[in-house]
Amino acid sequence: MHNNIIAIVAISFATVGALWGIGNLMNPEPDVDLPVEDVLLIAQRSTFNDTNPDVYVAVNVPTKLVVQNNDAVTHDLKVDASSNGGITPINTAPLRGGQDFLTAIVASKPGTYEYYCSYHPQMRGHIIGQ
Numbered sequence: 001m002h003n004n005i006i007a008i009v010a011i012s013f014a015t016v017g018a019l020w021g022i023g024n025l026m027n028p029e030p031d032v033d034l035p036v037e038d039v040l041l042i043a044q045r046s047t048f049n050d051t052n053p054d055v056y057v058a059v060n061v062p063t064k065l066v067v068q069n070n071d072a073v074t075h076d077l078k079v080d081a082s083s084n085g086g087i088t089p090i091n092t093a094p095l096r097g098g099q100d101f102l103t104a105i106v107a108s109k110p111g112t113y114e115y116y117c118s119y120h121p122q123m124r125g126h127i128i129g130q
Contacts, residue, residue, distance in 0.1 A: 043075035
């Protein structure tokens, strides 16, 4: 009798789990479009995007950032903590040729913040939080 009860409980859990899974497949969560802009910075020939461009972001709106190394040498991208605490630091770690890194830029206060490659001092640009 005890084994029958355990079997019934196990079958019930399995059935409920299967129905829940099928229900999620039949009724997936709707995609929500957030007002997020994407930024792609490509490291190549000792610059980001040929010009080390200024990157404009809205304050308190996460901005997707992809850093891509299309060069034969190692690069990284860093954003240091600011004295006013207005931006979340970023450190991609070393990226070899062909590697990329996905993160987000989060500026919590308006201001100008520097991004740079620690291997190549000429690779510097600004993130401008508005």
